[in-house]
Amino acid sequence: MRIYNIIKSTTVEGPGKRFCIWVQGCSKHCKSCFAKETWDFDGGIELSVEEIFAQIKEQKGIEGVTFLGGEPFEQVQELAQLSKLVKSIGLSIVCFTGYTIDELKNKNDKVINKFIGYIDLLIDGGFEIENLDYSRPWVGSSNQRFIYLTDRYNDKEVSKYKNKIEIHLDKNGGFEINGMGNFKELRDNFCLQLTKNNVK
Ligand code: SF4
Structure with missing residues (x-):
């Protein structure tokens, strides 16, 4: 498959x-x-x-x-x-x-x-x-x-x-998002947060 x-x-x-x-x-x-x-x-x-x-x-x-x-x-x-x-x-x-x-x-x-x-x-x-x-x-x-x-x-x-979004983090600092909602807004805000916290 x-x-x-x-x-x-x-x-x-x-x-x-x-x-x-x-x-x-x-x-x-x-x-x-x-x-x-x-x-x-x-x-x-x-x-x-x-x-x-x-x-x-x-x-x-x-x-x-x-x-x-x-x-x-x-x-x-x-x-x-x-x-x-x-x-x-x-x-x-x-x-x-x-x-x-x-x-x-x-x-x-x-x-x-x-x-x-x-x-x-x-x-x-x-x-x-x-x-x-x-x-x-x-x-x-x-x-x-x-x-x-x-x-x-x-x-x-x-x-x-309820409609929800999940964020899955991996040990290398990568992440993936699934579920349903405003993905663009979440991705933008989440990236911003990662940058602020200096997470790579
Ligand atoms: S929404 Fe996208 S993945 Fe789903 S049937 Fe339509 S084209 Fe295919």
Whole structure:
């Protein structure tokens, strides 16, 4: 599978603590996309389904796995295989997609339908700047819909969560930010703070 990034434990990409996988490659090219670096199908790194599943199994205390993009439905064969393994150890699956569920179902594709069958919560629709809305958890625009495909999650459960951003620091002074909110403002302020504190 082509992978853009993995964060092994985060609380801002779906319910509870989650192992998050940003897949590499997206042909949708939505005009407000803020993750254009994930479009190139030759970018990122190659990891097998087995390698990723081994990492997931090592991670203690997670509630589930979240797939983001790039576009997860561009690597549906591998994600269906991975999802089957993930579900076999009792973890939940949340998947973001730039497609609507109707677009996906209208493809009448056996593997797409199989993958959908493993997803507990599908968050559909690409980010749209003209519909900017940070009032719900994990999403940035009002067109994005929470579609509950199993009874694992529901609106009541989801409404307990707020939209948040996490900052992960590494021991070399690097950092990465994930979640949903005003990333530019945060990145600018955070860099300023690092400079003031003379952190390299
Ligand atoms: S589907 Fe997602 S990753 Fe792809 S262009 Fe649209 S917003 Fe960007």
